[in-house]
Amino acid sequence: MAKRSRLNGATAVIEMKGFDNQAFLAAIVESSDDAIYGKTLEGNILSWNHGAERMYGYSAAEILGRPVSFLVPPTKPDEVPQILERLKRGERVEHFETARVRKDGEVIDVSLNVSPIRDASGKIIGASTTARDITEQKKMREALTQRAKEILDVSTPVLQVWEGVVVAPFIGTLDTQRAQQFMERLLDKIVETNSSVALLDVTGVPTVDTRTAQHLIETITSVRLMGAQAVLTGVRPAIAQTLAHLGINLADVVTRSSLAAGLRVALDVLHLKISSQDGEA
Amino acid sequence: MTNQNISVVKVRDTLMVTMPADPDDMTVTTFQEEVLRAMEKYRPKGLVLDISVVETLDSFFARTITETSRMVALMGGQTVIAGMRPSVAITATQLGLTLGGTLTALTVDRALDLLTHPHPRRQRR
Numbered sequence: 001m002a003k004r005s006r007l008n009g010a011t012a013v014i015e016m017k018g019f020d021n022q023a024f025l026a027a028i029v030e031s032s033d034d035a036i037y038g039k040t041l042e043g044n045i046l047s048w049n050h051g052a053e054r055m056y057g058y059s060a061a062e063i064l065g066r067p068v069s070f071l072v073p074p075t076k077p078d079e080v081p082q083i084l085e086r087l088k089r090g091e092r093v094e095h096f097e098t099a100r101v102r103k104d105g106e107v108i109d110v111s112l113n114v115s116p117i118r119d120a121s122g123k124i125i126g127a128s129t130t131a132r133d134i135t136e137q138k139k140m141r142e143a144l145t146q147r148a149k150e151i152l153d154v155s156t157p158v159l160q161v162w163e164g165v166v167v168a169p170f171i172g173t174l175d176t177q178r179a180q181q182f183m184e185r186l187l188d189k190i191v192e193t194n195s196s197v198a199l200l201d202v203t204g205v206p207t208v209d210t211r212t213a214q215h216l217i218e219t220i221t222s223v224r225l226m227g228a229q230a231v232l233t234g235v236r237p238a239i240a241q242t243l244a245h246l247g248i249n250l251a252d253v254v255t256r257s258s259l260a261a262g263l264r265v266a267l268d269v270l271h272l273k274i275s276s277q278d279g280e281a
Numbered sequence: 282m283t284n285q286n287i288s289v290v291k292v293r294d295t296l297m298v299t300m301p302a303d304p305d306d307m308t309v310t311t312f313q314e315e316v317l318r319a320m321e322k323y324r325p326k327g328l329v330l331d332i333s334v335v336e337t338l339d340s341f342f343a344r345t346i347t348e349t350s351r352m353v354a355l356m357g358g359q360t361v362i363a364g365m366r367p368s369v370a371i372t373a374t375q376l377g378l379t380l381g382g383t384l385t386a387l388t389v390d391r392a393l394d395l396l397t398h399p400h401p402r403r404q405r406r
Contacts, residue, residue: 180371183371184367184368184371187367187370187371188367190367190387191366191367191387194387194388195387196387196391218374218375221374221379222367222370222371222373222374223370224379224385225362225365225369225370225373225374225379225380225385226365226366226367226370226385226387227362227363227364227365227385227386227387227388227391227392228387
């Protein structure tokens, strides 16, 4: 004999003979790994599960009846009043990322879900909060962003190899963000060193797609607009094949298969000549 | 609105024009007229357009530069654009304003080199 019923309007459970639904729901809350607690509209804590004990370090006996602002770091005094204000209007607060203080004083990063609790007549009488410790997650995310930034920094150097000649070795694939940064660095370096020739070396580029080629062409055009000449070097057979197959027109661009050959072009543009010491070219 | 004055200076065989930081359409039009008037008057070999202080290059300005360099060529002169800033070059490229193959130079100095020694390799020896 099972019968469907609704508790507090939302959670559907199956009603069975001799089965205490309220106790069952309470057990679910109690055993949750997330911190789950209830509070009044004034912000006083009414209930406190095991997850909350583990996360914040306070036992239920220590915390019940205290205001939630007790858990908030002193740097965020406006946060709780703002959340309570939204709850009173019947709004939910979802995936709100903030910081909380544990009993031992450690500050942890948490993601909060706060929703209003209504009585039978629909009046908002309090709120329930689910909090998840995202300290590790956040650290990982920050580490990833940091790593991405480092890669961005190390992979786009622009070097002056001769008076009036700069070399920009491309490494890896070029997304829009990297291409933009690369172009800015190259152009700034051209101005800084007053260089008439820029060698764009693509030896370290595994494959070229239409977008990468587009970025290359844009860079070459910008270099020309500034009054310098760009030479595309390190065009390996595979790259040459791809560029030809993609139908990318590099007719106006001086290209060479190696950086050394490119440097020769650069010296030519500058009317320089390298000769050996016994006077032969 | 003050009309930014454009002065076209003749130095030896060359006309020199410096564009203001943020030229409006009126200034750009004046630039073309003044340059052509000076071309007629002095019959110079070249025109150096210094845009090293220009911060924005809009499509009208870019088109006028291309047009003017063609007109100057028809009157027997060679135009060199000098000193475009990196940020301006990037924006211009992204907007597709490539100045139709007009000669460019990093600085006014280099522009003058280009005009006086169009084939320096041969001149050197």
